[in-house]
Amino acid sequence: MSLTLYNTMASKKEVFAPLVPDTVTMYVCGPTVYNLAHIGNARPVVVFDTLFRLLQTHYTHVTYARNITDVDDKIIAAAKEGHRSIESVTDEFTAKYREDMAQLNTLPPTLEPHATHNIEPMIELTGKLIEKGHAYESEGHVLFAVESMADYGKLSHRSLEDMLAGARVEVADYKRHPGDFVLWKPAADEDPGWDSPWGRGRPGWHLECSAMIREHLGETIDIHGGGRDLIFPHHENEIAQSRCAHGGEYVRYWMHNAYLDIDGEKMSKSIGNVRSVRDLLKVYRGEVLRFALLSAHYRSPLNFSAELLDQAETTLGSLYSTLSDVRDIELDVEVPLADEPFYRALNDDLNTPVAIAEVHALAKQLHKASAGEKPVLKARILAAGKLLGILEQDPQEWLQGGVSEDVISAEAIDALINQRQDAKLAKDYGRADEIRQELLDQGVVLEDSREGTKWRRKSD
């Protein structure tokens, strides 16, 4: 089955084929490590993690790089504000980023290049651009000359004239053209800096991705991803740097995820509705956050709200409950992915909502299946879960677990269930229902069945 991806450059879905057979190179813009990742940062991570999983079903060699931007104005500002070193800031937030993303059940990328470990290639790239007449030195800065590139603006579908039409930002006087952007800028003595042919300085924002992609993945990569907002200027400028320095193609498929809103509003510092992944994890398990993020197609805006998360929790609970019913079934069946509706959906530009709907369809079939049909259905659900990064935990632990701490213990629940069992045997249904209600008040739902009484924690 072929994989189709929406390519921002072409503005349409295209059949994906890697440049080198059976080998895929993918680069996704990672975090600037100066604060905690918020849920908006998590969306591309979860989306491209899902793509990473999918690609691995098609190709033997999949290299997925996600950079760490550890030199930046915001980092310097954070260090100054906290009276601490740059390294202590970047180390802390790099570690927390990895922890938070791991909680979302995302696989570690194959490579995690740090900007500060790749300064040399950035200096080389800058030198090459000057050499070829695409960049110039001005007042200690090195700037890329956008007019030197004929098709600058191709990715964002705009021309230099269009950009100037709406220009509302003061243009630094050291720029030849208002659209010129910084490759290298001088560093103050107390700020981090590296020696270069243009004096002690540090790289401009766009430079690191171009240089690190070249350094670690090669001249042309297959997929480059990130949030929509990166299309311009970031990715546009990466293209300019890389194409003008090396010629050839830079990226073959550009992918961009849409934003998410919080309770119907744009997430922004000024509104004060920025939600960090770390804070959300105090209330919802990582898999719930992941499921919520995958519940909309990655190119559609997603409204993130308590309702969405509660729905995600309920839905996951019901799927785990289905798996719980068949937890004793041993699996030794291979699932031919090519025949699977959920696989078809994922291969259609990562249509996760449809893939999830197909999982529901499988769950429904499983409920009605004969004993002989159950193993293969269970295997199919788990195969879908593996690709989506969900349903990989023990069902009973999921249903009986949670993130809250001050809840009734499993031992206390079992004790009450035993009491209720005695009451039922004595036909004291009044007492039995009392216990049921008592547990329900503490968020515990009981289910009587032939095998005995099962319990699970309710989301709210």
Next chain:
RNA sequence: GGCUCGGUGACAGAGUGGUGAUGUAGCGGACUGCAACUCCGUGCACAGCGGUUCGAUUCCGCUCCGAGCCUCCA
């Protein structure tokens, strides 16, 4: 102003030129000591107005509403 992109049922969210998305919640029923789970049934959804068409939520145009980007924000 320029460039992109959207408006689907109570809510979330796919998709299609003519039959069903799916989920959550709701309602009715079966099952249950009562529940829960599960099953069965159920709700006249496609912003508005024109056009193309035998037929449009799906194609085209206009209107209204909304979003993102326009120099370092996923």
